[in-house]
Amino acid sequence: MKILVNERPVVVGKGTRLYELRDTLYPGADCIVVNGFPSPVDRTLREGDRVVFIKRGECPAPEEFEALLTARHTPGVHEKIRAATVGICGLGGLGSSVAVALGRIGIGRLILADFDVVEPSNLNRQYYFVDQIGMPKTEALKATLMRLNPYLKVVTHAQRVDEASVATLFEGVDVMVEALDRAEEKARLVEAFLTSYPTVPVVAASGLAGFGPANEIETRKVMKNLYVCGDFTSEAMEHQGLMAPRVGVAAHHQANAVLRLLLGYRP
Amino acid sequence: MKVTINGKEQEVSGIKSVRDLLDHLGLDCSKVAVEVNSCVIKKDEYDQTAISHGDVVEIVRFVGGG
Known part of the structure; x- marks a missing residue:
């Protein structure tokens, strides 16, 4: 039997x-x-x-880990996920949660970039721990990803990404995630990436501060190859801080948009 | 001339470039990404990129937080 x-x-x-x-x-x-x-x-x-x-x-052996993910995902889905490369620029509240969600489903390869170190003030929303304070975010997040799946391939760049380096650092990605903090940086990254790789989709985020209704956060196609997650208006500012629940909602909108794009669906 | 901006057809006048259009709409150039007829335009090309009758323009305005 x-x-x-x-x-x-x-x-x-x-x-x-x-x-x-x-x-x-x-x-x-x-x-x-x-x-x-x-x-x-x-x-x-x-x-x-x-x-x-x-x-x-x-830790389960690699083939057992594969079997586990294949069994959890719909048939045919895991093969596509495993073959994919996703870039994430910015590893704050958005990027760290996107990386963990994509790591858990066994994305083939993640390329992570951030110049920052883990600060105590990050812990209210970012996927880091007290014992990681002072570590480069790239290193801390990679360590966390390895804890949840030691067979993941993770490439890190502990540096600031500018217009000149974006094309090189994220060459070969199937989907690019914009997860930066400042509006100017978001605009610059999206622009630099899409002019370098016009056919590769970008999933960005805008409008996720505060504690407004979660249902106001949505995923929208705004350009031929640009999708934006957020409510488009809630800016991080005094009296409207960034908090784990809403940043997490936006981050998981992004992660799900990435997954849908990889599987050939419109987010 | 008529230009479609973020899916809405609008009548605009005195606009020659992407820069003119952003100024007309009162948008901060540093916080937007612009696509004209499915092609993303770099900021240093806003002045040279012409806007003509019938163009389809998408403008995304980003707010901070991440």
């Missing part, structure tokens, strides 16, 4: 027992989940059971 072991199909003999299977396939496993429920007692396996054997703290 067929069952799923760690997301992969396995054929076992009728009457096979759970602990027997563990001892054969994963002798070191100290945690078992059957059909979504942890720590079951030993029992006879049934057709179609979903069994997960875990050794606490141990």
